[in-house]
Amino acid sequence: MRKKMIAVLFGGCSDEYDVSLQSASSIIENIDSEKYRIIMVGITRQGEWKRYDGGIREIQNDSWMNHASCVPAIISPDRKTRGILVFEGGRIEIVRIDVAFPVLHGRNGEDGRVQGLLEMAGISYIGSGMLSSAMCMDKDIAHRLVSNAGIKTPSSMIIDTELSDEELEKRVLKFKYPLFIKPSNGGSSIGITRVSDRCELKDAVYDALRYDRKVIIEEGVDGFEVGCAILGNGSPMIGEVDEIELSQGFFDNIEKYTLKSSRIHVPARIDTDTTGRIKETAVKIYRILGCKGYARVDMFLTKGGEIVFNEVNTIPGFTSHSRYPNMLKGIGMTFPQIVDELIRSATQE
16 A cells, blocks of 8 residues: 655744744654655745755754755645655656645744645645634634634734824723733744733833734733643544643743743643533634644633633644643553544545
8 A cells, every 4th residue: 555645844934943843853753654655845944945855853953954865845836746846956856745744833834824835736734724724823813703702812902003102001001910912923922021011011012013013912811821732623632631830920932942930730730620611612712713633722711710712723832742742642642643643634634
């Protein structure tokens, strides 16, 4: 039986480029070589696409693009090709693809752009579609849709035009501090600032505007963050609910990847009834936003037991210590089983 060809896309023009390299390394290492063949396609920070035939270590230390095997490669938009065009030695090689696995966190990878390219090319891929990816990436749109379905979201407002300091301060008078200033489109907590008073507001907004033209200002939720890993489509598998325990500040970019002053508990330290409500809410959000394949749904649990939606990560971190695989490990799945199930679900569509 012919082995299916899996194209793993990694890197990308994104502030989350480094995270993509680590996630892709773990996924490549755990794809069953008895069942699948792999073609690795790296995208540099500058947006150059290259086929790569080297080892995982070079991906992990970001020297992959200097490997002798690297040659230019692109996804062909021609649906008859259904594959990748590799440019080598003055000729073009066509590599047919059965399934693409975009491991591209953040902009230009998780926001629907690559998904749209793959759909034009007629190539099946793992994860949410173009529209769903774009909606989940935009926190403002995701919150509006989820709120309209009756699920609570943080009190918030959008800044998408230039405001004077006085106008900005007037706009936030209705909110209670602390406030969280975020790029509406972004991930890994990059560009997010926790603001405790109005003196910090202006700089925080300007910082967020470095990453997106639309900034969301959210009122802090008095509670702690919980997450839910979902795998599949019609009747998806649901991992253990996890809980982020913070000793200070918030779960920013540094804490997410170092856990210097925080801990992640799997399963969360909550009762069975609350766990069930969180899972039910997570699946509802997953469906409202049209997700498929897999996603991590993040929510807050207030002191009064209320569930408040935070965000959906359609391409969550996928290292051996990342939250998403660890939540599924909590229900007995191994890392190779998770990867295999993702590929299987995409090939069955």
